[in-house]
Structures are given as C-alpha cells and as structure tokens.
Amino acid sequence: MDDEQHTNEHDESSDTKREEKPSERPPAGEAVGDAQAPAGAPHPESAPTPEAAREASQQRSGRLPESSTSPTTPTSPPAKEGEKQPAAAGSARPAGGARPAPRGAAAPQVPTWIDLEELKRLLGEGVEAVENQWGTPVVTVQADQLLRIAEKLRDDERFRFDFLTTMTAVDWRSYLETVYLLQSYEYPTHHLTLKVSHLDSDNPRVPSVTGIWEAAGWPEREAYDLMGIYFEGHPDLRRLLLPEDWEGHPLRKAYDYID
Amino acid sequence: MFRWAKGYAYTGKRLFEKTVTIQYPQQKPKIPEGWRGRHYFYPDRCTACDACARVCPTEVITVVSHRDPETKKKILDDYTIEFERCILCGYCEEACPVDAIKMGDVYELASYAREQEFMTQEKMLPPGYSTDVVVHGQGEAYRGGDYRTKPEKKVNH
Amino acid sequence: MALRTEELTFSLGPQHPSTHGVFRAMVTIDGERVVHVDPVIGYLHRGTEKIAEWKTYPQIIPYTDRMDYLSAMLNNYCHVGAVEKLLGLEIPEHAEYIRIIVMELNRIASHLVWWGTFLLDLGAMSPFLYAFKDRQVILDLLEEISGARLTYSYMRIGGVKRDATQEWLRRVDDFMDEMVKNIQGYNNLVTGNEIFQSRVKNVGVYDEAFAKRWGLSGACLRCTGNSYDVRKSDPYSLYPKFDFEIPTRTSGDVWARYIIRIEEMLQSIRIVKQAIRNLPDGPFMGKAPRNIRPPKGEVYFHIESPRGDMGCYIVSDGSDHPYRWHWRAPEFANLAAFPAITEGVNIADMIAILGAIDIVLGGVDR
Numbered sequence: 077m078d079d080e081q082h083t084n085e086h087d088e089s090s091d092t093k094r095e096e097k098p099s100e101r102p103p104a105g106e107a108v109g110d111a112q113a114p115a116g117a118p119h120p121e122s123a124p125t126p127e128a129a130r131e132a133s134q135q136r137s138g139r140l141p142e143s144s145t146s147p148t149t150p151t152s153p154p155a156k157e158g159e160k161q162p163a164a165a166g167s168a169r170p171a172g173g174a175r176p177a178p179r180g181a182a183a184p185q186v187p188t189w190i191d192l193e194e195l196k197r198l199l200g201e202g203v204e205a206v207e208n209q210w211g212t213p214v215v216t217v218q219a220d221q222l223l224r225i226a227e228k229l230r231d232d233e234r235f236r237f238d239f240l241t242t243m244t245a246v247d248w249r250s251y252l253e254t255v256y257l258l259q260s261y262e263y264p265t266h267h268l269t270l271k272v273s274h275l276d277s278d279n280p281r282v283p284s285v286t287g288i289w290e291a292a293g294w295p296e297r298e299a300y301d302l303m304g305i306y307f308e309g310h311p312d313l314r315r316l317l318l319p320e321d322w323e324g325h326p327l328r329k330a331y332d333y334i335d
Numbered sequence: 336m337f338r339w340a341k342g343y344a345y346t347g348k349r350l351f352e353k354t355v356t357i358q359y360p361q362q363k364p365k366i367p368e369g370w371r372g373r374h375y376f377y378p379d380r381c382t383a384c385d386a387c388a389r390v391c392p393t394e395v396i397t398v399v400s401h402r403d404p405e406t407k408k409k410i411l412d413d414y415t416i417e418f419e420r421c422i423l424c425g426y427c428e429e430a431c432p433v434d435a436i437k438m439g440d441v442y443e444l445a446s447y448a449r450e451q452e453f454m455t456q457e458k459m460l461p462p463g464y465s466t467d468v469v470v471h472g473q474g475e476a477y478r479g480g481d482y483r484t485k486p487e488k489k490v491n492h
Numbered sequence: 493m494a495l496r497t498e499e500l501t502f503s504l505g506p507q508h509p510s511t512h513g514v515f516r517a518m519v520t521i522d523g524e525r526v527v528h529v530d531p532v533i534g535y536l537h538r539g540t541e542k543i544a545e546w547k548t549y550p551q552i553i554p555y556t557d558r559m560d561y562l563s564a565m566l567n568n569y570c571h572v573g574a575v576e577k578l579l580g581l582e583i584p585e586h587a588e589y590i591r592i593i594v595m596e597l598n599r600i601a602s603h604l605v606w607w608g609t610f611l612l613d614l615g616a617m618s619p620f621l622y623a624f625k626d627r628q629v630i631l632d633l634l635e636e637i638s639g640a641r642l643t644y645s646y647m648r649i650g651g652v653k654r655d656a657t658q659e660w661l662r663r664v665d666d667f668m669d670e671m672v673k674n675i676q677g678y679n680n681l682v683t684g685n686e687i688f689q690s691r692v693k694n695v696g697v698y699d700e701a702f703a704k705r706w707g708l709s710g711a712c713l714r715c716t717g718n719s720y721d722v723r724k725s726d727p728y729s730l731y732p733k734f735d736f737e738i739p740t741r742t743s744g745d746v747w748a749r750y751i752i753r754i755e756e757m758l759q760s761i762r763i764v765k766q767a768i769r770n771l772p773d774g775p776f777m778g779k780a781p782r783n784i785r786p787p788k789g790e791v792y793f794h795i796e797s798p799r800g801d802m803g804c805y806i807v808s809d810g811s812d813h814p815y816r817w818h819w820r821a822p823e824f825a826n827l828a829a830f831p832a833i834t835e836g837v838n839i840a841d842m843i844a845i846l847g848a849i850d851i852v853l854g855g856v857d858r
C-alpha cells in the first residue's frame with residue numbers, strides 16, 4: 077500500500093495526463109486489479125485445445141512449408157489468391173471470419189484515407205506514378221521534385237507526414253530506387269511510400285531529405301554505405317555500418333561477396 | 336524522507352530468499368521437452384528424402400544417397416551436419432517426415448577445434464544406439480576441413 | 493581571468509559495459525561537458541538484409557531472432573506479419589492469442605533487462621540481479637514453449653510452432669501475479685530513491701517537436717507527451733480487443749522514460765492476463781500454403797517493439813524469397829538522435845541518456 081503512495085507522489089510533478097483519469101491509470105501496485113483472472117482457477121470457459129484436434133490435420137499443416145518438396149505448378153495457388161485480392165477489396169473478408177476486424181481494418185486493400193487520383197492532383201507536377209500496394213499509396217516522383225513534394229507531404233494539413241519511419245533503397249539491377257516510408261504522428265493509420273526511381277546505377281544521385289526530416293540522416297548514410305547512393309546535401313555522408321575502407325556496396329545485386 | 340530506507344528493507348528481505356542458481360557442473364539444469372539442442376540422427380529411419388537439407392536456412396546438412404536400380408527407392412549413403420554453422424533453429428526436425436533427425440538435449444557445445452564441430456552420423460547417434468546402424472554407402476559427403484572442397488550447392492536464387 | 497580549457501576527444505567503447513554491447517562513441521569533451529558525440533556503429537553488422545534476399549520466407553524467421561535479441565518474439569512476429577499481409581492469410585484466433593501472450597512476456601523480459609542494465613549504468617548493482625532473476629522465469633517459460641532461450645523462432649507463417657498447454661498457461665498466470673508484486677518491490681528499491689531521482693530528473697530533456705523531427709518512437713517519444721504506440725494507434729493483431737493503456741509523461745527527461753517503461757511492464761501483465769482468461773479454442777496453425785510465394789508487390793508492416801516502432805519492408809518479386817527485405821529498427825532511429833540529445837550535458841548524464849534510449853546493438857547494426 078505504501079508503495080503506491082510513493083509512486084504517485086513522484087509522478088504528480090511530472091505528469092499531467094494521469095490526473096485526467098486517475099481511476100483508470102493504474103499505479104504501480106494495482107495495475108491488473110480489474111483484469112485479473114480468478115486466481116489459480118483453471119480457465120474453464122476456454123477449455124484446452126483437445127489433443128485430438130491438434131494431432132489430426134493440424135499436425136501436418138503445422139509443419140514447416142518446405143520450398144520445393146510439394147509438386148507445384150508454376151502458378152501456385154497462393155500467388156493466384158493474392159493477385160485476386162486488390163480487386164476483391166474488403167468484401168472477401170466477412171466480419172465474423174477467423175480474422176476479425178483489426179487486421180482487416182489496419183490493412184485494407186485500398187487506401188481509405190485518400191483517393192489515389194486526388195493524391196496525384198494534390199502533389200502537383202513531378203509525380204511519375206501513383207499506385208496502391210496493400211492499402212498504401214506508393215508515389216514515385218522525379219528526383220528534382222523530391223524536396224518540394226516531401227516538404228508538402230510533411231507540412232500540408234491534408235498529409236502531415238512528419239514521421240519518416242525509415243528510408244531505404246532497392247536495386248532493380250538496371251536502375252536503383254530510393255524508398256521513403258512515411259507515417260504521421262497525427263494520423264497514425266496513414267501510410268505513404270515515396271519513391272525516386274530509375275536512378276543511374278553507376279552514379280546514383282538523389283537530393284538528401286535530411287533538411288525535411290532529420291530522421292533521414294542515418295538511414296541515408298546506411299543507403300550510401302550499402303547501396304552506394306549519393307545524397308546531395310547530406311551534412312555527413314560517410315559509411316555507417318561498414319568500415320571506412322570497405323570496397324563496394326554489399327546490398328547491390330551485382331555485389332560479389334565470395335572472395 | 337527516508338525513502339532510501341525502503342530500499343535497504345527490500346534488499347534485506349531478498350537476502351533470505353531461496354537461491355535460484357544451481358551449482359552447474361555438478362548439478363545439471365532441467366531440459367524441457369521439445370528443447371532445441373544438438374541433433375540426434377536415426378540412420379535406420381532416414382529415407383534420404385533431402386527435405387531437411389532443403390529447408391535448412393544455413394545449408395549445413397548434406398545428404399548423400401543413390402537410387403536402388405530395381406525399386407527406384409533412394410538409399411542413404413551418408414549424412415553430415417556442419418554443426419559449427421548450425422543455428423539450432425529446429426527446421427530440419429520439423430521438415431523430416433519420418434522423424435529421423437531430432438533436436439536433442441545436448442547443450443554443452445564447446446569444443447577445442449572446428450573439426451570437432453563437424454557432425455558425422457556416429458557423433459549424432461541417439462543414446463542407446465550402437466554404431467551398427469551407421470550407413471556408409473557409396474559416395475561420401477563433405478567431411479569438414481577445407482571449406483573449398485565442399486561440393487557446390489544449388490542456391491535458390 | 494577566465495580559466496583556459498582544452499577540448500579532449502576520447503573513445504567510449506566499443507566494449508565498455510555502459511555501452512550495451514559493442515557500441516562506440518567518439519566523445520569530445522570540454523571539462524565535464526560533452527561537446528560532441530560521434531557514434532560509431534556496425535560492430536554487430538551481419539548483413540541480415542542481404543542474407544534475407546537469399547532465403548525463403550520461412551527461412552528468414554531464425555535470422556530475425558538474432559537482430560534485436562532481447563525481443564526475438566516480436567521480431568519474429570514483425571516478419572511473419574509482413575508475409576501474412578502479403579499473402580492475405582487468415583490466422584486462427586487461438587494462434588493470435590498465443591502470439592500476444594508470448595510477445596507481451598517477451599516485452600516484459602526485455603524491459604527487465606533494460607531496467608537492470610540501466611541501473612547498472614548508474615552504479616546500482618543489485619537491481620540487475622533481481623531483474624535477471626525475474627527474467628529468468630520468463631525465459632524458462634518461453635524456452636518451454638519455443639525450445640530456445642533467446643532465439644525462439646516460434647512464429648510461423650500462418651500461426652505458431654507449438655500449442656500452449658493449460659499447465660503452461662496457468663504458470664504464466666501465476667507468475668504474472670508475482671511479477672506485479674516484484675515491480676512493487678522494484679519501486680521500493682529504486683523508483684522512490686532520492687539519489688536515483690536526482691540522477692535522472694531533468695536529464696536529457698527534449699520536447700515533442702524534437703522527438704518528431706528525429707522520428708523517435710517507443711518510450712523515447714512517449715516521454716514527451718505523445719501517446720503514439722502502434723498497438724493502439726495503428727492496431728495490428730488482436731490488440732483492439734484488449735483493455736490496456738499507453739503510459740505517457742510530459743517531462744521528456746530520462747525519469748519520464750524510466751517511469752513509462754515500468755508502467756509498460758504492468759500494462760503488459762494486464763494484456764497477458766486478459767489473453768489467458770479469454771483464450772479461445774482453435775487450431776494453433778492456420779491454413780498456410782506449403783510453398784510460400786507471395787504475389788508481386790511491396791508491403792510494410794510495423795509493430796510496437798519494446799523499443800518502439802519496428803517495421804519490416806518486403807519487396808516481393810513473386811518468387812519464394814524476397815527481392816528486398818528491409819528492417820526498420822526502432823533503436824536505430826532512437827540512437828541517431830543521441831548526439832543531438834547529449835550536446836552540452838555532463839559525461840555522467842550522457843551515460844544515463846544512453847541507457848534510457850534502450851539500445852540493443854544487434855538491432856541497430858542488423
């Protein structure tokens with residue numbers, strides 16, 4: 077009992093949120109008071125999975141799917157299923173199904189927060205393509221428009237993408253591509269992927285977005301290190317993960333890592 | 336004031352608790368069922384289907400086999416694991432349709448040389464098995480040592 | 493006459509106990525003040541992203557274990573969740589509940605390690621021992637269900653590897669009760685201690701705008717009053733079904749981060765208890781294709797790890813292995829802000845700030 081008192085005591089100074097709903101926020105001792113299961117009682121309503129159910133068919137499917145033991149045709153069923161999805165939208169997933177709302181809501185097949193056409197119009201010139209990937213709009217922009225569009229995405233009321241989760245690059249063999257995964261602290265369910273595509277493999281140059289999101293600093297250094305992309309205007313473009321004297325960029329597909 | 340005294344009281348209380356550590360070399364820890372230790376291999380069960388070798392993330396399992404010319408069945412010749420690169424993920428055990436490779440309860444894995452980490456069938460025999468069941472057919476698997484002599488493996492890329 | 497001072501550059505780490513593994517910082521100091529910190533990372537870089545391009549989707553799971561090795565269950569889930577999103581798989585509820593139980597247990601274990609080592613940084617020895625004793629119980633439980641102590645590889649695409657027995661669940665439930673008492677004891681021992689408080693209060697202060705600029709997440713963000721937690725803000729799995737809260741503070745200092753993590757443990761206990769009580773019947777493995785070949789496309793899936801917003805970005809080319817596989821490690825982003833936070837602080841405070849970021853170098857370097 078004592079202990080609760082003293083944690084509360086200290087928290088008061090630094091905590092305003094707690095005071096709003098003091099009854100709900102559990103202090104150190106009582107956190108699980110309301111969520112407590114009848115102590116020690118076996119949980120009768122959630123009877124165990126009967127051994128039988130486990131053993132029968134599940135045992136087989138519970139095994140690891142091996143890559144090529146099963147004879148599969150080139151167009152294997154899972155691939156087909158997946159291709160259908162974008163068209164089938166939400167209707168394929170009834171509300172009462174085995175997978176209830178949450179995952180379905182978190183990953184709808186079309187972006188719910190914005191229409192792709194509208195997005196393209198709002199971003200203005202320099203947008204090469206807008207596509208939908210599992211509910212996330214993927215916007216490919218021209219390198220010289222990147223900074224303007226990035227700033228718009230960060231500041232515009234409609235977007236507020238102030239959280240650059242990470243930045244990476246993809247080697248498509250004939251060209252490189254940088255990928256910026258954006259999120260918003262204000263609208264956490266909004267995702268957007270920004271891309272600059274068709275960078276020359278021999279001399280890839282992209283303007284650095286560190287001026288817009290400081291979070292881009294290290295990921296850009298990492299992309300420089302592992303992919304060899306030069307970020308123009310980056311304040312401190314050095315290798316990050318590999319030693320300074322490393323040769324080559326290991327994440328390139330053409331990188332020969334066997335000495 | 337005197338909140339620090341509570342800290343002393345707590346430490347004092349914990350001083351008289353039952354110890355949870357064990358005297359390791361004399362006392363052995365209890366290994367739960369299904370634990371992933373070093374493998375046991377049952378040469379008599381293996382059908383040389385190669386499933387374990389294909390599923391292994393680090394590609395350390397080598398299965399050497401030949402086909403019986405009459406029955407067209409595969410016959411195991413040799414089976415080895417380069418244990419120093421094994422990450423004890425247990426995928427081989429899960430993939431095996433006849434439970435011929437099992438994750439065992441051996442956990443003292445240190446050795447003095449890399450070569451000792453190379454697991455032949457003899458080293459992976461489960462307790463109670465005699466070396467009679469070990470198969471040495473035609474053709475031998477890579478037997479450790481120089482990595483460059485290892486036969487080229489198919490890479491799924 | 494003003495005292496003439498000179499700057500001194502020294503190397504902290506890479507094997508210094510207070511750097512949590514092999515992290516090295518080139519620190520420039522002027523007297524006791526830190527002028528500039530230049531973190532040097534990469535000592536644990538194992539090229540997981542490159543390896544992943546050569547492995548099939550299930551084969552990547554053991555590699556994710558080895559990144560943020562203190563929360564391997566959550567890493568497993570992040571990868572598996574991304575693949576399931578690509579495939580559009582339906583996961584049985586029973587499996588999802590077990591996943592939540594083990595993930596929250598792992599979160600508590602991870603926070604316990606943080607608690608112990610953070611106080612070790614500040615010079616307190618015994619909390620470390622108590623924390624590891626409790627963590628040991630959790631590791632034993634997870635070992636029993638998954639087969640390994642740290643590198644669980646427990647999640648499978650479509651479900652989990654093994655079912656939880658009733659006996660196991662009961663023991664988890666009992667331990668959760670005990671854990672609540674233990675955390676109370678921790679508060680007695682450390683949280684209330686004035687010396688400790690003066691070490692951490694008003695140290696390493698930053699505001700919400702700073703945290704957003706640097707893309708911080710987890711306790712490093714919530715200490716500034718923002719309540720962003722992926723479990724609530726962008727729900728995944730079955731978290732919307734659970735009743736729990738996101739602890740936040742507004743002071744933005746090390747103390748706030750400390751209190752948030754302590755409270756997060758209590759919230760995780762709440763989640764585990766609810767999950768055990770409401771665990772539905774069903775299979776522990778859903779219908780997953782034997783041969784996993786997701787359709788072409790790219791997907792980003794993120795979850796709340798003990799250290800923040802962890803994400804997995806997969807570019808699939810339709811084959812059985814990813815074309816590009818990128819990992820968003822929360823500690824990587826949080827550590828990037830370290831030089832900015834530590835500018836002008838005392839050396840001793842710098843250690844406290846580093847400890848409060850809660851880095852795991854396996855995750856930073858990947």
Ligand code: SF4
Nearest residue numbers: 391421422424425427
């Ligand atoms: S445990 Fe994993 S790494 Fe080791 S041999 Fe089996 S499949 Fe390969």
Ligand code: SF4
Nearest residue numbers: 381382384385387431
């Ligand atoms: S050990 Fe099992 S999986 Fe491996 S080749 Fe033999 S029968 Fe096949």
